[in-house]
Amino acid sequence: MPKFLLLKHYRGGPELHHPFPPMDRWAPEDVEAHIAFQHHVIALLKERGEYVGAEALTPVRTWVRYGGPDAAPVTTDGPHPETSDLVAGWFMIDVESRERAIELAAYVSSEPGPAGEPLYEWIDVREIMSGSPAG
Amino acid sequence: MEGSPAVTPDEGALRVLVPRVLAGLVRRGEDFDTAEDALQDALVEALRTWPEHPPRDPRAWLTTVATRRLVDARRSDAARRRREEAAAAEPEPEPEPGAVSDEGDDTLFLLFCCCHPGLSPASQVALTLRAVGGLTTREIADAFYVPEATMAQRISRAKAALRGRPLDRPGDLAVVLRVLYLVYTAAHHGPPDRVDLAVEAIRLARALTLATDEPEARGLLALMLLGHARLPARLDAAGRIVPLDRQDRGRWDPREIAEGVRVLQSALARQTDDRPPGRYQVQAAIAALHADAARAEETDWPQILSWYDELVALTDDPVRDDPAAVLGRAVAVGEVHGPAAGLRETERLREVLGERHRWHATRGHLHELAGDLPAAAAAYAEAARRATDVAERDHLVRRAAQARANGGVTS
Secondary structure, three states: OOEEEEEEEEEOOOOOOOOOOOHHHOOHHHHHHHHHHHHHHHHHHHHOOOEEEEEEOOOOOOEEEOOOOOOOOEEEOOOOOOOOOEEEEEEEEEOOOHHHHHHHHHHHHOOEOHHHOEOOOOOEEEEEOEOOOOO | OOOOOOOOOOHHHHHHHHHHHHHHHHHOOOOHHHHHHHHHHHHHHHHHHOOOOOOOOHHHHHHHHHHHHHHHHHHHHHHHHOOOOOOOOOOOOOOOOOOOOOHHHHHHHHHHHHOOOOOOHHHHHHHHHHHOOOOOHHHHHHHOOOOHHHHHHHHHHHHHHHOOOOOOOOOOHHHHHHHHHHHHHOOOOOOOOOOOHHHHHHHHHHHHHHHOOOHHHHHHHHHHHHHHHOHHHHEOOOOOEOOHHHOOHHHOOHHHHHHHHHHHHHHHHHOOOOOOOOHHHHHHHHHHHHHHOOOHHHOOHHHHHHHHHHHHOOOOOHHHHOHHHHHHHHHHHHHHHOHHHHHHHHHOOHHHHOOOHHHHHHHHHHHHHOOOHHHHHHHHHHHHHHOOEHHHHHHHHHHHHHHHHHHOOOO
8 A cells, every 4th residue: 555645835846727815815714725635635634544644844944064073054935036946845655556646636726725726736646665664 | 169170261362263253253244344343342352351351161251241332333233323212122242153163163263254355465474363363453563563553544444345245155265375474474573572474374374174174274374484593693692794604503492393395295295287386385395405404415405406497487487576586596596507607597586676685685696606706795785775674784794895805895
């Protein structure tokens, strides 16, 4: 039974199906519906015995690297190119097949956006290698 | 504990009792679903209390505690339905079921329930490990690296799917064999406190051979034993994969090899003339030939190739139906008729397996045999990109780097 991450992005990925404003500019009821859908996905995965985990990430990104001997870590908060990928969160699932993972990703992508219309968001489907701590 | 020795069965002994107790409950008319739940409760209770208070008769203890749970469950159901009714006479927990059935029959009966063709493979595996293997939900969840609640839900969905289906007819043995093999191949090198699924699968397959004369059940057990025997040599001290031709064969388990060969022989002896040996027996025969070679150079490749010929002849369209067999055969062809012939064989699989790491890894190996190290390096790199296991990916990256270095590739 392979495990997959269904990654959601703040930005990056293929060209959008249709442009939409950031969520903080949506009508409050659309925001509620969107969030409720995420909870619904989690409940669905749990009910089907396919749930491993789900997390959300803040968009604040700090790049860190080794500074060299006796030097402090080097960090940068940007600016980052607007096109760079920024992961927003993920569902981790344990399913029968890759086909099932793709089916679930498409369902996640049907999440409601402004005016309750499907968002058609691109979902990044990544298989987790077995032998890794989670796999 | 005056006089009689304290019975403190280890977990293994406890698990052996699970299918027997459960089959007893179901045979006396309990619903499979609720009986299995009740027994799971009893099992968890046993793991908790037996170390301090070992029962005299573990099987009777499990049956009694599970029965009490069933009675409790029925009582609370009834209470819900007719709360106003005065408490009826308490049903006494029933004693041991009268008809003590044969252990093998119990195992087979439950395997047919758990491996019902109407269930998904994941459900069949989970249910089998719990109801026949006697593992707790937590142990199964840990073995598959999923949350306990997820595994519990998977099991309860499986049981819900079984509800209302007749469980008294003989099931599909081919499905049972496939489920046991799935359990075996799902085994990882986990931490030692985790249940070893390979050992569990071997235990279940051994129990199955007590219940049926079907040669393929023995073929499957032999295949597992022969594969498991090589496991100690598969990884080096640093956890790196060691390919078959470089393994220290002194580390193979001679006891398991001997048992595997013996079981295979008994399978082949049971095989009637009118049909050829099935896929598990054939694969076990190939594994036995590998086990038989004291050194990699002594491997009887012509004999292995002829078994692969039998294996691919079992399906009408082997490239579609059993590409793994065709790929394995390509390696044998490469050894017998030369790597160029082996590579030609892999070409037939490009469409079906071209996106799988094993196809590229096999081609890397054949290119290496041919002395074409740049091609080998490229194929291993392609394989590494597609690997779905960390140890395997690392192994393939190493092979690619070695081939590149030895082949003088600079770019």
